Amino acid sequence: MTPAHRRRAVLQWIAVHSLAIAAALFFVLPFVFVFLTSLMTDQQALTRDLVPDTWVWENYTKVWNTPGFLTWWRNTLLYAGLGTLLTLASSIPVAYALAKFRFRGQRVSLLLVIAMMMLPPQVVIIPMYLFWAKQLDLSGTLWPLIIPLAFGDAFSIFLLRQFLLTIPDEYLDAARVDGCGELRALLRVVLPMAKPGIAAVALFSFFCLWNDYFGPQIYASDNPAAWTLSYGLESFKGAHHTNWNLTMAATVMVMAPVIVLFFFAQKAFVEGVTLTGVKG
Amino acid sequence: MTTHTLRTKRRRAALRTAAFMSPWLIGFAVFFAYPLLSTVYFSFTKYDGFRPPVFNGLDNWTYVFTQYPLFWPAMRNTLWLVVVMVACRVVFGLGIGMLITKVKTGTGIFRTLFYLPYLAPPVAATLAFVFLLNPGTGPVNTLLDGAGLPQPGWFTDADWAKPALTMLAVWGVGDLMVIFMAALLDVPKEQYEAAELDGAGAWQRFRHITLPNISPIILFAVVTGVIQAMQYYTQPLVAGKVAAGVIGGSGQQFEPGYPDKSTLTLPQIVYNVGFQRFDYGTACVLALVLFALCMAFTALLMRRRGGLIGGGH
Numbered sequence: 001m002t003p004a005h006r007r008r009a010v011l012q013w014i015a016v017h018s019l020a021i022a023a024a025l026f027f028v029l030p031f032v033f034v035f036l037t038s039l040m041t042d043q044q045a046l047t048r049d050l051v052p053d054t055w056v057w058e059n060y061t062k063v064w065n066t067p068g069f070l071t072w073w074r075n076t077l078l079y080a081g082l083g084t085l086l087t088l089a090s091s092i093p094v095a096y097a098l099a100k101f102r103f104r105g106q107r108v109s110l111l112l113v114i115a116m117m118m119l120p121p122q123v124v125i126i127p128m129y130l131f132w133a134k135q136l137d138l139s140g141t142l143w144p145l146i147i148p149l150a151f152g153d154a155f156s157i158f159l160l161r162q163f164l165l166t167i168p169d170e171y172l173d174a175a176r177v178d179g180c181g182e183l184r185a186l187l188r189v190v191l192p193m194a195k196p197g198i199a200a201v202a203l204f205s206f207f208c209l210w211n212d213y214f215g216p217q218i219y220a221s222d223n224p225a226a227w228t229l230s231y232g233l234e235s236f237k238g239a240h241h242t243n244w245n246l247t248m249a250a251t252v253m254v255m256a257p258v259i260v261l262f263f264f265a266q267k268a269f270v271e272g273v274t275l276t277g278v279k280g
Numbered sequence: 281m282t283t284h285t286l287r288t289k290r291r292r293a294a295l296r297t298a299a300f301m302s303p304w305l306i307g308f309a310v311f312f313a314y315p316l317l318s319t320v321y322f323s324f325t326k327y328d329g330f331r332p333p334v335f336n337g338l339d340n341w342t343y344v345f346t347q348y349p350l351f352w353p354a355m356r357n358t359l360w361l362v363v364v365m366v367a368c369r370v371v372f373g374l375g376i377g378m379l380i381t382k383v384k385t386g387t388g389i390f391r392t393l394f395y396l397p398y399l400a401p402p403v404a405a406t407l408a409f410v411f412l413l414n415p416g417t418g419p420v421n422t423l424l425d426g427a428g429l430p431q432p433g434w435f436t437d438a439d440w441a442k443p444a445l446t447m448l449a450v451w452g453v454g455d456l457m458v459i460f461m462a463a464l465l466d467v468p469k470e471q472y473e474a475a476e477l478d479g480a481g482a483w484q485r486f487r488h489i490t491l492p493n494i495s496p497i498i499l500f501a502v503v504t505g506v507i508q509a510m511q512y513y514t515q516p517l518v519a520g521k522v523a524a525g526v527i528g529g530s531g532q533q534f535e536p537g538y539p540d541k542s543t544l545t546l547p548q549i550v551y552n553v554g555f556q557r558f559d560y561g562t563a564c565v566l567a568l569v570l571f572a573l574c575m576a577f578t579a580l581l582m583r584r585r586g587g588l589i590g591g592g593h
Contacts, residue, residue, distance in 0.1 A: 012382075013385075016382045017383065020379055024393045027396065028393055029419075030408055030451065046417060048417050050422060090303035090304075093299075094304040101300070103293075103294070109304070111582065112308065115575065118575075118577070118581070120510075120513070120570060120574065122513070123319065123570055124316055124319055125551075125554070125567070126318075126322060126563055127314070127319055127322070128315050129554075130329060150303070151303045151306050151307025151311060152303040210401065213402065213403055214514065229401075230401055230404075231403075233401075234403055238521075238525075244411055247411070248408070254401055254403070254404045255401060262399055274458060
């Protein structure tokens with residue numbers, strides 16, 4: 001490398017990393033300001049100060065002890081946890097059939113899965129609401145949101161199918177030659193190989209349900225005992241509408257599990273995002 | 281093999297397929313096809329959910345398109361979001377994706393930092409941004425003040441509410457970053473080397489090598505972005521409610537779109553008309569407009585040989 005080349009490389013390194021640091025500030029500062037405000041006193045949160053004078057950690061215990069907060073946690077965990085399990089149990093066989101069987105109507109089924117994936121829940125919400133609330137009298141609970149997940153979820157089916165396509169058919173053929181039925185082939189051969197894909201789908205499904213606002217708003221809004229964190233958080237701000245410090249503490253507490261889980265499962269996430277991308 | 285056993289085999293294969301597909305088949309029929317047909321039917325009726333629906337022809341449809349005061353503002357906002365928000369997200373996502381492929385030191389840390397906001401729960405992220413962009417005491421205007429710059433009203437100003445939503449959307453651009461990063465790493469290195477030998481500058485390499493190679497991904501990002509913009513619900517609704525100081529919770533009436541209809545979107549008026557005004561017939565018309573728009577763009581996404589997603593094998 002000539003000195004001129006090396007100088008250019010060093011300058012480029014500096015330019016790229018300065019830009020990256022500037023971008024990182026844009027992505028990180030919101031978290032930092034939210035966290036700092038969550039530690040201010042009620043009075044200081046109403047000023048233009050950026051850093052708390054005294055660090056009021058009790059804000060977090062105050063939020064934790066707000067009536068209902070624990071219930072929202074429990075509901076959210078139930079909704080996201082049970083919903084994810086049901087999604088996986090019902091979506092895996094469908095994705096397997098779409099990826100590894102050959103049958104008439106396969107292409108149409110896949111197109112319908114993709115089309116449904118792109119549709120917002122508002123499109124069919126009125127008949128669905130009337131069905132669950134008026135006919136089955138289940139409004140005020142999360143069951144109208146959980147039960148349909150036992151019948152497959154378009155996004156999860158699509159993602160899993162994309163992943164299963166990457167598993168070579170030879171493994172399956174070998175299992176079939178050995179006299180394995182399809183169900184056993186799926187459980188014994190494909191599932192162990194599909195672990196990263198399943199992990200990605202499970203995480204996406206969990207976060208999607210954890211974040212869901214519209215569903216709980218439709219079915220649970222009349223009954224605070226059925227609220228989830230996403231729905232409760234907004235009303236929390238309403239009830240404490242001058243207390244940005246408490247609101248930000250609650251916001252941190254809702255964001256924290258997502259961030260912690262991400263640090264444990266980064267690879268699965270990136271895998272999932274790439275799968276939604278283009279290769280098919 | 282006799283034809284008999286062959287037929288049994290075929291039938292067994294068909295049964296097996298049906299068994300594996302059954303969750304989806306049931307789900308599609310019960311939770312999609314049937315409600316969609318009901319939505320179409322209700323859109324031609326006057327229906328409040330209590331008294332039985334009464335057929336009223338195209339009344340709801342003409343009402344939505346000619347008289348309902350929130351429909352065209354919501355469509356205009358959606359158009360704004362489709363043009364500005366989607367463009368900002370794609371350009372910024374591509375920029376960050378290119379940046380991260382150039383970073384040599386601390387790549388993992390930078391990638392994590394860029395990606396994290398994408399994971400922030402929408403309600404929490406929106407609350408955070410309403411606070412950050414709070415005109416009186418928010419950190420952003422404090423910083424702008426310190427730099428001697430003008431301080432917009434953000435979510436409380438009809439002219440600035442959509443730019444504020446755009447900032448929130450750009451902050452969560454991590455998904456696009458990952459997709460673009462993967463695409464950029466797939467561009468054959470030889471093409472860049474050949475171009476460099478020919479004396480092509482950075483812009484020319486970007487224009488003639490990078491862009492053509494990743495154009496399918498850009499189209500994918502644009503079309504999915506448009507679909508997202510048409511479905512935009514939680515962020516504008518929560519931002520409007522919180523900025524307006526509405527106390528959330530049960531039985532709360534809220535005219536969405538604060539301030540001055542600037543954050544209205546189609547899904548919000550479906551909710552408002554259906555679940556706050558109990559005019560299910562009109563809400564079904566709005567839902568079908570949303571359906572038509574989303575399907576049109578989904579079709580675009582699946583066009584071309586096998587489409588951009590879910591193509592052949």
